[in-house]
Amino acid sequence: MNQSLSGVALWNGSRFDGIRRLEWNTAGADGTITAITSEPGTSPEPGASPVDSGQGSGLGSATAPAEFSVIPGLIDTHVHLVGNAAATPADFLTWPLTTRPEEQTLHALAHSLEAMRGGVTTVRDLAADDIQFSLRRAVDAGVVTGPRLIAHGVVNMTAGHSDLFIPPAFPLRKPVADGPDACRALVRHWARAGTDGIKIPVSGGVLSVGDKSAWRNYTRAEIAAIVDEAHAFGMLVAAHAHTEAGIQIALDEGIDSIEHGTLMTAEQAAAIASTRVTVAPTLLINERIAAGENGVSAEQSAKAQELVVNRNRLMRDAADLGVDFVLGTDANGHHVKFGDQMEEVRLMAALFGWTAERALQAATSRAAAAIGRSSSVGTLETGRPADFLVMRGTPWQNIDDLHTGNIVAVVSRGRVVAGVLPRS
Numbered sequence: 523m524n525q526s527l528s529g530v531a532l533w534n535g536s537r538f539d540g541i542r543r544l545e546w547n548t549a550g551a552d553g554t555i556t557a558i559t560s561e562p563g564t565s566p567e568p569g570a571s572p573v574d575s576g577q578g579s580g581l582g583s584a585t586a587p588a589e590f591s592v593i594p595g596l597i598d599t600h601v602h603l604v605g606n607a608a609a610t611p612a613d614f615l616t617w618p619l620t621t622r623p624e625e626q627t628l629h630a631l632a633h634s635l636e637a638m639r640g641g642v643t644t645v646r647d648l649a650a651d652d653i654q655f656s657l658r659r660a661v662d663a664g665v666v667t668g669p670r671l672i673a674h675g676v677v678n679m680t681a682g683h684s685d686l687f688i689p690p691a692f693p694l695r696k697p698v699a700d701g702p703d704a705c706r707a708l709v710r711h712w713a714r715a716g717t718d719g720i721k722i723p724v725s726g727g728v729l730s731v732g733d734k735s736a737w738r739n740y741t742r743a744e745i746a747a748i749v750d751e752a753h754a755f756g757m758l759v760a761a762h763a764h765t766e767a768g769i770q771i772a773l774d775e776g777i778d779s780i781e782h783g784t785l786m787t788a789e790q791a792a793a794i795a796s797t798r799v800t801v802a803p804t805l806l807i808n809e810r811i812a813a814g815e816n817g818v819s820a821e822q823s824a825k826a827q828e829l830v831v832n833r834n835r836l837m838r839d840a841a842d843l844g845v846d847f848v849l850g851t852d853a854n855g856h857h858v859k860f861g862d863q864m865e866e867v868r869l870m871a872a873l874f875g876w877t878a879e880r881a882l883q884a885a886t887s888r889a890a891a892a893i894g895r896s897s898s899v900g901t902l903e904t905g906r907p908a909d910f911l912v913m914r915g916t917p918w919q920n921i922d923d924l925h926t927g928n929i930v931a932v933v934s935r936g937r938v939v940a941g942v943l944p945r946s
């Protein structure tokens with residue numbers, strides 16, 4: 523079946539494209555954009571349109587502004603789908619220990635749907651196991667509706683950040699690996715299970731219990747083995763790092779993205795800006811934990827406060843130096859909700875001093891590149907997946923327009939998954 527939208531202001535993932543007619547099909551599991559054409563009677567030149575991107579004057583045009591805008595569906599490069607999705611709050615640390623995996627899968631699905639309603643059509647889960655791999659296969663097969671899911675298995679040491687979410691005496695533990703050979707074996711375990719990539723903590727964390735964010739996680743030799751093994755499978759490696767030392771070792775050993783990057787120095791920022799490494803700054807979650815919101819412990823809050831005290835200055839400098847920050851929230855449904863992504867983008871724009879367009883790129887085309895999907899998602903062109911948002915306002919001109927209250931419809935794989943398409 524073919525569908526279309528006429529007279530919409532199209533922002534294609536990089537820039538304003540003009541007032542356009544968009545056509546797409548919904549055949550099969552994956553709907554594709556079949557045509558993007560200029561509208562008769564409207565100017566095809568972005569500069570001549572009243573919803574001008576800033577590159578042209580926009581003055582003197584007699585064309586009426588488009589009522590609706592279309593932008594690519596957002597991409598969150600760092601989420602955790604598994605967590606309590608019920609309206610009744612649950613304890614963040616004990617819920618995963620007292621809830622069966624089968625039931626956790628349903629909560630992950632609920633979080634996926636919340637993400638889509640909030641305008642996010644692709645998510646990358648950075649603590650995946652069979653739950654996320656199963657959900658991804660079911661979504662891709664069209665069995666259930668959900669955002670595109672990219673799932674990374676975690677390779678972590680004993681007493682590492684990911685290991686310390688589970689109390690020491692609890693018997694049902696996630697796998698850990700110590701020593702280069704064991705690290706390689708765990709990468710292979712995930713590859714067999716169907717992972718898309720690998721995540722490694724290279725420093726301690728905030729929500730983990732009993733560690734310090736400054737703790738080293740893994741030796742250089744272990745990190746080198748993990749990166750080498752993952753890259754041999756063609757997989758990207760995302761490195762959780764808060765500290766200068768952690769960021770440095772991750773960069774030296776060739777990881778593909780820094781998660782958090784909280785205390786990166788100006789020297790490191792300049793080095794990162796000269797590579798393809800991206801950084802997901804996870805701003806909201808650290809703000810909220812530092813503020814003691816959502817029932818966090820005194821330990822968690824103190825750790826976040828210690829990190830955020832210098833973070834804003836360091837990250838603003840890093841943005842000025844050209845670091846490729848992309849949308850990555852660490853959303854887990856508890857501290858950051860699925861649906862808070864647009865708020866994170868607005869916060870990124872404010873903190874980094876970005877134009878609205880640069881912020882929107884961080885949540886679309888640049889985020890797609892960060893997760894190795896730039897040839898499919900994050901950009902709206904003929905032949906690409908029909909993953910897009912119909913919105914009120916022009917968020918590439920005014921980032922405050924990027925608000926869930928402005929979402930008219932969310933289209934994923936060609937199908938309307940939230941809201942209603944305007945009549946065209």
Ligand SMILES: [Zn+2]
Nearest residue numbers: 600602648852
């Ligand atoms: Zn995370």
